[in-house]
Amino acid sequence: MDTQGFDFRDARRQCMGWGLRAAVWWSASFIATVLAFRYPVLGNVGLLIGLLSVWRVGYIIKRYNWECGNTGWMRTWWMSFLTYIFCALATTLVQYLWFRFLDNGMLAHEMELMLQVPAYKELLERMNSTDTDSIRAALGNLSWLTYSFLTVNISLALVLSLPTMVFARMGLGKRR
Numbered sequence: 001m002d003t004q005g006f007d008f009r010d011a012r013r014q015c016m017g018w019g020l021r022a023a024v025w026w027s028a029s030f031i032a033t034v035l036a037f038r039y040p041v042l043g044n045v046g047l048l049i050g051l052l053s054v055w056r057v058g059y060i061i062k063r064y065n066w067e068c069g070n071t072g073w074m075r076t077w078w079m080s081f082l083t084y085i086f087c088a089l090a091t092t093l094v095q096y097l098w099f100r101f102l103d104n105g106m107l108a109h110e111m112e113l114m115l116q117v118p119a120y121k122e123l124l125e126r127m128n129s130t131d132t133d134s135i136r137a138a139l140g141n142l143s144w145l146t147y148s149f150l151t152v153n154i155s156l157a158l159v160l161s162l163p164t165m166v167f168a169r170m171g172l173g174k175r176r
Helices: 008-035 041-068 073-102 106-116 120-125 132-140 142-169
Strands: none
Touching: 008 041, 008 073, 041 073, 041 132, 041 142, 106 120, 106 142, 132 142
16 A cells, blocks of 8 residues: 555456456447347447446446545546456457357358448458458458457557546546
């Protein structure tokens, strides 16, 4: 415990638990988004679940600040970032398991069908990415997919930790 009474071990333990809970939301959002290729309404459900998870993490950290005292801006950011890092790691594990055991090539097949649509072919030509074989090969490479999702998830952790910090700090001065 440091001089201001902030216990980093306890905060890290709390962030791990919150991150694992948020990973359930992110995983549900991911699965709904992947299944949206077959059931389009699930795309909106996945987006809503993802947005609600960000609000939930912010609310949990705000409640922690209320109960344990004002932690300050940097510690609030650290807690939100750490929560999202744990969430990103757990969600990447779920994504790996999804593609390893449950997907059975569904995403690659749906992307292949999309690449046959003339509008998407034209878009790929504009992006100078006419080599659809490389796209198919990338979707079939499990380690590449896992690394790509890990990179995206950690980037999301960094980006989402800032607005979460602001939300978690809003109204704390009135509470004390």
